[in-house]
Amino acid sequence: MIDDAEILRSVRVEVAAGVGSYEQVVQALQEQWETDEEIAALVDREFARHLAAQEEWPEDTDCDKLTAAFRDLDLAGITAREHFSCCRACGVREIEEEGVRRGYVFYHFQDLQRAAEGGGLLLSYTPDRRIGMEVVAALQRHGLVALWNGNTQRRIEVPMAWLRRRHGRAAAHPGRMGEPAGELEVSYDGGPMESLTLRGCLDELMRMRPVAGNFMVFQAPSGVVFQVMWHEGPKLWGEWPDPSAKASRGRYLSLREAREMITILARDGRSGADDLGGTHLKPW
Incomplete structure (x- = not known):
């Protein structure tokens, strides 16, 4: 023992x-x-x-706020990566190899472990004061505290309660008594379809890195399917396949719109294309 x-x-x-x-x-x-x-x-x-x-955590934890801030930064041209690489030196090399438009920000696994122990999170970023200021502003917009004195030789510190939900296969373990009922069948991270709650669907959508080709597929018990994929930009494409028309109806979405479409699918079992508006058919 x-x-x-x-x-x-x-x-x-x-x-x-x-x-x-x-x-x-x-x-x-x-x-x-x-x-x-x-x-x-x-x-x-x-x-x-x-x-x-x-199950007792607040609706939006500090980890959720962090992920939302990182997606805002991605869309603003600052490559933002969570639990990225093993250490700072490897992280800088790997994120630059991945491709950076305006700048980058990330935390590595040692940073994550420190945060999970209650020590707060340290962020590495492009050593440019303007990038640092944008990172701090994004964190603050989402309700997080960011400690930084403007010195690019210092990392940005985020005091936070590390509460990150586990869903799907990241929650499965031998002692679990049955699988929790999920509203949708979902494929993400290149894995097989699995049952997820609406909360799990929305969390995994936000966590998906905005790298061209990354996608998620959501299917309701009614058979209606909604799928999203990141394109270069990054831009998020969302669509509803229609086998009878041999086409898909869709358009580019904001993350907020994608979350709304997933919520409609989970709660009503139907396409939200008419609610969204502005969609067009893409023949297969």
Whole structure:
């Protein structure tokens, strides 16, 4: 029986981070501590505790606000990435290789672990005062505190409560008693269709990186399908496939509009194209 406080702390931090499946978390911890003893059982119990706790969290957590701020920055031409790379040096190299238009901002996995432990989040960014100011402004618009004195040699600090919800396969674990009922079947991150609640659908939409080709597919029990894909820009395309017409009806959307369309699909089981307006047919 493992009772080492450091191992228990690591388990709590890895699960609280909110990224990676149960199997991935177990593997990472087993490799970190070079032992298989009781790790899986500890992670299983911590997953159960985390999922119970998130039911009582506020509607918009600090993590949700952070993700929303990052999407605003992406759309403004500042490449914004969450839990990106292993460290600052690798993150800078990788984000520049990915392609940067005006600038970048990111936090790496060590930053995430620090935040999950309650130490606040540190952000790396293009060493340009104008970029730093835009990052700070975006965070503040979404209700977060950003500590920065304008010195580009200093990272931006965000004091926050790290509360990141787990959904779908990132919430599955051996001790879970049945799967929670989801409103929609969804494919995201290149994975198979799985059942997600409306909350899970909206969270995963916001978390999807605005990289050309990234897409999500949502299907209601009625059979109606809505799908979104990021195009260069970045711009978000949304459409409703119509097999009878051998075409799709759609247009470019804001994230707010996409969230509204997903909500209509989940609650009413129908297309929101008429509510949206301005759509056009694209033959297959």
